[in-house]
Amino acid sequence: EILTDPSYCRQIVTLTYPHIGNYGVNVEDVEASKVHAAGLVIKDLPVRVSNFRSGLTLAEYLQREGTVAIANIDTRRLTRVLRSKGAQNGCIMSFAAGTSITPAHIADAVAKAQAAPSMNGLDLAKVVSANEPYAWAEAEWQLGNGYGEQRAPKFHVVAYDFGVKRNILRMLASRGCKVTVVPAQTSAAEALKHQPDGIFLSNGPGDPEPCDYAIAATREFIARGIPTFGICLGHQIMALAAGAKTFKMKFGHHGANHPVKDLDNGRVSITSQNHGFAVDEKTLPANLRATHVSLFDGTLQGLAHTEKPAFCFQGHPEASPGPHDIGYLFDRFVALMEKSNA
Structure with missing residues (x-):
């Protein structure tokens, strides 16, 4: 419901609950014709999916919809930052397996986040x-x-x-x-x-x-x-x-x-x-x-x-x-x- 809610257009969503995807995804629950969220940040993606209505795993669904996501993030710490500093611009980047992340990669990600437009004055x-x-x-x-x-x-x-x-x-x-x-x-x-x-x-x-x-x-x-x-x-x-x-x-x-x-x-x-x-x-x-x-x-x-x-x-x-x-x-x-x- 969250990923397909058009109200999340051009927003990266994070969730404080540690386990996301443990009951999979089912197409009856979508709220629109596609995923509108720009990205998803979670703590833990469970290996096992269990629900009688489940049709896809969360990973399969994200791949099918072309939606970027990242796991193994301390989302409760991130939430405390958002709560104290306010909503932040963000960037999720992917690299080939085995890539060593350099200061240049980090600087590039920060620059891309800083360049994101403000929601103020944005008619979406x-x-x-x-x-x-x-x-x-x-x-x-x-x-x-x-x-x-x-x-x-x-x-x-x-x-x-x-x-x-x-x-x-x-x-x-x-x-x-x-x-x-x-x-x-x-x-x-x-x-x-x-x-x-x-x-x-x-x-x-x-x-x-x-x-x-x-x-x-x-x-x-x-x-x-x-x-x-x-x-x-x-x-x-x-x-x-x-x-x-x-x-x-x-x-x-x-x-x-x-x-x-x-x-x-x-x-x-x-x-x-x-x-x-x-x-x-x-x-x-x-x-x-x-x-x-x-x-x-x-x-x-x-x-x-x-x-x-x-x-x-x-x-x-x-x-x-x-x-x-x-x-x-x-x-x-x-x-x-x-x-x-x-």
């Missing part, structure tokens, strides 16, 4: 987005049955693909939605030709501020009163459309087990997160209110429009392995469409 949504609209009907996976299919939808949702994860689309389909996925740069007028009951703004990589095409379209949807729901990058785009500002975080929020508080009822949910930018609460306009905050650092995690049926969430309620605590937000979106159609 249009890089990872689909080129053409497509329909989606696959529903959520169930043990013993695999993925379902939505054959009797009640609502039509136009989902903007800024780097959408497939499980988001499955969760919409499982809740009675016919889903039409459109490219990131689709205009509001073009999207409205589909006569949607609701608009979904997906997750995605990069800086939200350069996505002026998405900000303009979102502003129009909200002004028209069309139920709108955003996740991750979609959350940031909705905030920018209302006049708020975003900022780049020191190292962002990544991985599972992030506690988030619902300010409306005090409920704390354990969530999955993956973002390097956040909405600046001090810049919220009067028609946006905070609905969720991170209990790690107090940053904004959720917003709702006070005058229109629009809301958004920074984390990932759709994370396939869980946690699933925040999945109720999809039900909230469906309820908004039901109310709008009544």
Whole structure:
């Protein structure tokens, strides 16, 4: 799920758990048509793979996808560096077996890392987005049955693909939605030709501020009163459309087990997160209110429009392995469409 998440486009991912790949890889778990992560850094690659759903070893999958990776790295030490110094540029290089690594090799790797572009000002949504609209009907996976299919939808949702994860689309389909996925740069007028009951703004990589095409379209949807729901990058785009500002975080929020508080009822949910930018609460306009905050650092995690049926969430309620605590937000979106159609 991590490697194929488009939100990791042009990022090297490291994991703190020591054993990665011990249950192999299975094609049902992919979140996109290819690996989007630039590279993978792990501590230990187990020799034995054991899981009844496994189809490939991690090494076989990485080779098939042409993805560079490195093992035998002290990833917990690396994580402490990232935590104290912030997200870093990196470079993974390969050499023929038996090559002696010289200071020149090291200097070359450092130079390549330093030359990598900053995420600030980088519009990657249009890089990872689909080129053409497509329909989606696959529903959520169930043990013993695999993925379902939505054959009797009640609502039509136009989902903007800024780097959408497939499980988001499955969760919409499982809740009675016919889903039409459109490219990131689709205009509001073009999207409205589909006569949607609701608009979904997906997750995605990069800086939200350069996505002026998405900000303009979102502003129009909200002004028209069309139920709108955003996740991750979609959350940031909705905030920018209302006049708020975003900022780049020191190292962002990544991985599972992030506690988030619902300010409306005090409920704390354990969530999955993956973002390097956040909405600046001090810049919220009067028609946006905070609905969720991170209990790690107090940053904004959720917003709702006070005058229109629009809301958004920074984390990932759709994370396939869980946690699933925040999945109720999809039900909230469906309820908004039901109310709008009544």
